[in-house]
Amino acid sequence: MKPIFEAYPEAAENLNRFAVWLAGAGVERGFLGPREVDRIWDRHIANCAVVEEFIPENSKVFDIGSGAGLPGVVLAIVRPDIQIGLIEPLMRRSQFLEEVITDLGITDRVKVIRARAEELKELSAPVVTARAVAPLGKLLTWALPLTSKGGQILAMKGSSAATEIADAADVLKSRKVEILQCGRGLVDPQTTVVRITA
Known part of the structure; x- marks a missing residue:
């Protein structure tokens, strides 16, 4: 059994279904490279799922640039208590996301928003992923206006996290910024998240 199934047993069926979507239509439509199929679980699904530990209960979440649904769809699967808006400007990706959330039966709490993040000035949420x-600097210009006062931006970053924070110093100014690790025992290496408090 995959460690991720032990951590989220109630989500196992939908995680498997989403993996099939990614390995099939996700690759066919060019959202994931064919070489990624063998790494779908570790590099993509489990890597995204563990970010849920930073999301408060019953939160509203916006996922910017959802693409193939990473991390937004995965977070919706492992956290049935949260509402997620998948922000994706490209039509073909938006259509894929609509098909996926319909098949997974999560349209009651997951919505696809076909738009650029910078166009959504009237919307906000306490968590933006x-x-x-x-x-990071560019991402923050889109994410900060969408983040409620006191909310948090969770940017999944790899080894470049510290460099990106330094490069974004002008945008970050006096905001609280943390580099966090999550997924001990579930993913190796652990997932790196830059958390910025709005």
Whole structure:
């Protein structure tokens, strides 16, 4: 049994279904490279699932640049208490996300928002997530306006986290910034998240 199933047993069925989507239509439509199929669980699904530990109960979440649904769809699967808006400007990716959330039966709490994040000035949420969207400085110009006062941005970053924070110093100014690790025992290496308090 995969460690991620032990951590989220009630989510196992939908995680498996989502993995099938990623390995099939996700690769066919060019959202994931064919070489990623063997790494779907460790590098993509488990890597995204463990970020849920930073999301407060019953939160509203926006996922910027959802693409193939990473991390937004995975977070929705492992955290049935949260509402998620998947922000994705490209039509073909938005259509894929609509198909996925319909198949997984989670349309009651997951919505696809076909728009650029910077166009959504009237919306806000206490948690904003992003993975592989843009360098931190650029990402923050989109994410900060969407984040409720006192809320948090959870940017999934790898070994470049410290460098990206330094490069984004002008945008960050006096905000609280933390580099966090999550997923001990579930993913190796652990997932790196830059958390910025809005």
